[in-house]
Amino acid sequence: MKKHHILLFILLAGSGCKKYLEQAPDQRTQLNSVEKVAELLGTAYPQADYATFTEAASDNAADKGTGGTVSLEINTNPYYFRDVIDKTEGSPTYYWNNCYKAIAACNQTLQAIENADNPADYNAQKGEALVARAYAHFMLVTLFSKVYDAATAAQDPGIPYVTTPENVVIKQYERNTVAYVYEQIEKDLTTGLPLIKNTSYTIPKYHFTTSAANAFATRFYLFKKDYQKVLNYAGNVFPGGNIKSNLRQWVTVYQNLTAAEALALYTNATEPANLLLVEAPSIWARNVAQYRYGLQTDLVYNIYRYPNVTGATWVQPLYYVGDNTDNWEILKFREHFVRSSANADIGVPYTIFPLFTAEEVLFNRAEANIYLGNYDAAKQDLNDYASMRIDGYNTSNRITNTKLANFYGTTDVKTGLIYTLLDFKQAEFMQEGMRWFDILRYHIPVSHSGETLTGEDLRRLFQLPQEVKLSGIEQNPR
Numbered sequence: 033m034k035k036h037h038i039l040l041f042i043l044l045a046g047s048g049c050k051k052y053l054e055q056a057p058d059q060r061t062q063l064n065s066v067e068k069v070a071e072l073l074g075t076a077y078p079q080a081d082y083a084t085f086t087e088a089a090s091d092n093a094a095d096k097g098t099g100g101t102v103s104l105e106i107n108t109n110p111y112y113f114r115d116v117i118d119k120t121e122g123s124p125t126y127y128w129n130n131c132y133k134a135i136a137a138c139n140q141t142l143q144a145i146e147n148a149d150n151p152a153d154y155n156a157q158k159g160e161a162l163v164a165r166a167y168a169h170f171m172l173v174t175l176f177s178k179v180y181d182a183a184t185a186a187q188d189p190g191i192p193y194v195t196t197p198e199n200v201v202i203k204q205y206e207r208n209t210v211a212y213v214y215e216q217i218e219k220d221l222t223t224g225l226p227l228i229k230n231t232s233y234t235i236p237k238y239h240f241t242t243s244a245a246n247a248f249a250t251r252f253y254l255f256k257k258d259y260q261k262v263l264n265y266a267g268n269v270f271p272g273g274n275i276k277s278n279l280r281q282w283v284t285v286y287q288n289l290t291a292a293e294a295l296a297l298y299t300n301a302t303e304p305a306n307l308l309l310v311e312a313p314s315i316w317a318r319n320v321a322q323y324r325y326g327l328q329t330d331l332v333y334n335i336y337r338y339p340n341v342t343g344a345t346w347v348q349p350l351y352y353v354g355d356n357t358d359n360w361e362i363l364k365f366r367e368h369f370v371r372s373s374a375n376a377d378i379g380v381p382y383t384i385f386p387l388f389t390a391e392e393v394l395f396n397r398a399e400a401n402i403y404l405g406n407y408d409a410a411k412q413d414l415n416d417y418a419s420m421r422i423d424g425y426n427t428s429n430r431i432t433n434t435k436l437a438n439f440y441g442t443t444d445v446k447t448g449l450i451y452t453l454l455d456f457k458q459a460e461f462m463q464e465g466m467r468w469f470d471i472l473r474y475h476i477p478v479s480h481s482g483e484t485l486t487g488e489d490l491r492r493l494f495q496l497p498q499e500v501k502l503s504g505i506e507q508n509p510r
Contacts, residue, residue: 063144069157070232072144073239075137076164080130081314081385082175083465084122085110085494087326089485090467091478092458094328100356101324111325113485115495115510121313124494128176130312131168132194138165139197159227163240166220167248169193173213175494176508179472180255185211192505193217204504214256221249237301237309243269244308247388250396255473262400269307269393276416278304278390283420287347294349294363299384307388311368314383320463321353321361325480327463328358335459341439341452342429344422346459362463391417391460395453402449410449417456 063069087093088110095111106122109115119125141161145154169191173180178188190213192205225245233239240248249265267273280286280303286294297303320326336348353359371379398413411431419425436448454474458467471478475487485491493508500507 063140064148066154066157069141069144069154072137072141073157073160073164076134076141076161076168077238077310077387078127078131078134078168078171079310079312080127081122081312081316081383081465082124082127082171082468083320083385083463084314084316085116085124085127086175086465086468087463088323089113089478090465090471091476092327092331092462092467093325093480094331095481096324096326096328096356096358098324100322100354100359102319102322103324104319107319107323107325111480113480113483113489113491119497121315124175125497128172128497131172134168135165135194136197138162138168139195143197155227156229156232159224159229160232160240162220162224163228163245163248165195166217166224166252167240169213169220170217170248170252173210173217174255174469174472176496177207177210177213177493179492180210180214180257182257185209185214189506189508192503202502207505217252218256221245221252225249235301237306238311240308244388247307247393250393250400251388254396254399257403259400259403262396263404266393266397266400270390275390275394275397275413276420279394279417279420280305280391281420282347283423283425287349287423289349289363291351291363295366298364299366299386305390306386307390307393308386309384310387311382311384313380314385315367315381316385317365317367317383318381320365321351321359322356327360327362329360332360335455335462340455340459341431341435341448342418342422342425343435344424344429346421347423348421348459364463386464392466395457395460399450399453402446402453405446407445407449410453414449414452414456417460421460 105118138161172191188210190210193216246268253261368382401410478485
């Protein structure tokens with residue numbers, strides 16, 4: 033072997049509450065040009081992270097003890113399946129508020145376009161606003177409502193789907209149903225996507241390009257279990273449906289980078305695998321390794337060190353932070369600290385998060401093919417992914433029916449492929465908060481410190497902010 037799969041180095045740690053359904057910024061600005069509308073759309077994406085609370089609630093987290101760790105409510109309460117009262121960055125309330133802030137920007141944009149003398153000139157901006165509005169609502173209904181189930185969606189409480197700007201201090205809203213929310217998401221997504229024009233963006237990776245919007249569509253239809261549409265949209269993400277060449281080059285590039293180089297590349301707009309990025313006020317990059325409840329040594333070994341279904345192990349450089357050798361970090365996030373003024377010692381820490389990636393699109397396509405009975409196509413995608421992640425990958429590492437049966441103890445190919453898919457995704461998206469979505473969709477139980485969150489536990493729905501009661505919205509039952 034030319035190097036160990038796990039590298040043990042020590043990295044030094046890096047250096048409010050908002051109104052419910054808050055209005056978009058600076059109402060005094062007249063949105064009377066394409067340029068002004070496009071500028072407002074820079075705020076049409078939730079500038080908040082969900083990884084802090086979804087990662088802690090998932091089976092990616094274990095208790096690392098008190099020595100050399102950081103204990104904050106936004107990390108502790110999700111781990112113990114308790115509601116988070118804190119409203120600061122990294123909390124469910126902060127994410128909720130910023131989703132509706134993004135929605136408000138979308139609605140203000142759409143209203144300005146509707147009132148413009150030449151609305152056809154704004155088609156690209158209209159498309160972005162519609163898709164961004166669909167995305168923010170999708171994330172809200174995913175995190176704060178029951179996972180979509182066609183049999184119950186028409187009865188399950190959803191979240192308010194807001195399509196007009198607020199013009200009163202406290203407006204009354206209805207949660208509607210999950211089915212209704214999904215109908216509105218689909219309407220906005222399918223109307224907006226054809227209007228998007230990539231040339232309208234200065235920095236495309238921070239906007240819904242056609243690739244990012246199609247990637248979002250694959251996720252939406254995967255949740256809806258409309259698998260043929262997952263395949264259709266996955267084929268539109270890259271020219272010719274070629275996902276493999278756009279995956280992260282772990283074997284040839286990432287494993288040879290220094291820590292600083294890896295941190296600079298993972299969320300960089302130049303990385304082809306990144307389809308949509310957002311920069312959010314967040315201390316995730318600062319604390320991801322040191323939170324008390326997170327990626328711990330036993331999890332590291334179970335996921336990365338021991339052979340997977342391919343018979344080999346992942347290329348996955350890992351580092352621990354500080355003196356606690358349980359404080360593991362995958363080199364994905366670096367903090368961008370913005371000082372309040374040139375000479376100030378205070379400011380706002382930001383973290384860049386990938387919202388959609390080529391890897392997710394490949395996994396979504398593979399899963400759709402599994403459920404459509406296209407097992408060879410699914411295996412091809414999973415083998416393509418493994419070839420980018422397995423050190424010394426060769427034909428002996430290819431996934432076969434025999435390997436599936438031996439590793440997972442099942443002769444059912446479909447079951448073995450689903451297990452493989454979920455294992456691959458857990459390894460790929462570690463510390464990004466994405467594991468929670470599969471826990472929801474597959475009703476995977478999570479056990480933390482002697483307590484188990486079962487597949488139907490009401491606490492799988494994160495709690496709505498207390499303030500929503502003022503708008504006539506009921507909180508989730510407990």
